[in-house]
Amino acid sequence: MQNALLIGLSRQMTLERQMDVIANNVANANTNGFKADHSLFEEYLNSNAREDNFVGSDRRVSYVQDRGTFRDVGQGPMEETKNPLDVAISGNAFFAVQANGAERYTRDGKFTLSSTGQLVTSDGNLVLGTGGPITFQPTDHDINIAPDGTITVLEGTAKTDSIRGKIRMVSFDDPAKLSKLGANLYSAGSATQQADTKSTAQQGYIEKSNVNAVGEMSRMVEVMRSYTAIANLLQQQSDLHKSAIEKLADVPA
């Protein structure tokens, strides 16, 4: 008899979590390189009753549970900043960075230089090149980043380019396996990486968040309405119980 309440509750709990996911997408609508998350649901079948001497066969009750959040790895829009150290990736690759001693990945290409001339992220994490961190000399100027990630500069009075390194861009067999760590970083987890040759680096651009505002808003309304609908359903179910109890207990005098 309580099944309807429990099923409703299982749905409300998943809706609440879906709302949290939407809220996080919306909050990160202006986060560089952010990839939106979406919720997945699946039916969860309860086992049959153990007692089998009923007249009719026992029916299965299906609940809902959130199976996972999948990531929309689609390209975010590019914004021109004209900053020579802003780099956006066009393609599926990620930048490799060193954070807390481990290798992490990011799509946020808002880079700066550290006081020692190394290329770092906004958090101060080292950006990794194909041969380790990329270091600039104090007299370097006119930094140029080629589409393949090669960084060249003019050093001092020199008229020819000196190579300072090549930004390492890596891609993954299954980017969905990357796990989000916050601070725009991903850890590889079980995903296997390889050097990416198809993606291109765009100097002077920043990849914005790929959150689709209209989609998020309509999903939000949908979540809110289903949640309220289930609340109504629970209310009706409760009223039904109430009237049943009242009617059955109503002993005529």
Add this chain to the structure above:
Amino acid sequence: MQALHTAATGMAAQELNVQVISNNIANLRTTGFKKQTAAFQDLIYEHVRRVGAQASDQGTIVPVGVDIGGGVKTVGTPRSMTQGTLSQTGNDLDLAVSGEGFFKILMPDGTYQYTRDGTFQMDNQGRVVTAQGNPVQPTITIPNNASGLAVNEQGQVSVTLPGSSTSTVLGQIGLTRFINKAGLQPVGSNQFTETPSSGPPQDGTANSEGYGKITQGSLEQANVDVVSEMSDLIAAQRAYEMNAKVISAADQMMQSTTALFR
């Protein structure tokens, strides 16, 4: 409900974004001003169902987990140090730098500050000073009977003294570079100070080794692009509204639950 807190971090971030943009717009006509952009990062994730966890006795593992993010934080307001356009003023002591480098200014307390604002004047002792009256380094004193003040691309200041047909070099205005000029700390009045992240100042000569050249009679305008600021402002405002919508939706959801079984 987590969504309420998440949306609140979003509103706070967009509020800061609007503050940064409005400061850029307010300084649209500030000589040597460098625009800032707010940079955001996502917060850590709560792993409701961890990816890679075992899903059954047969050893199947969860292919994708349920990760719920906690919102957004501001990581910094990096300054875009791109060149501003030069506008001609015709004033002899208006100097602009095209390329790298800052003018070095001696403050009354003996410390140095750095600026791209080359609106210089002469004080009562004939020294070349900023609009606040602090001398440009190295200090250059112009004799009061001098005429024909000229500053060349290297920063050499020369004048013609009475009774002389050739010009005399009085000194040379230097430029200072930083390895990470975006790491300089703004102190107002168009001036910056060095920080551990900017690296130590490297004094040098204008028009050499990438120091940038000095142009007399011009000023560097702010590098603020109004159109892109306005579109960023609209984007920030809309993002703020969306976060507010999330809060009201989460509120309605909570309301429908609290209204149950009354």
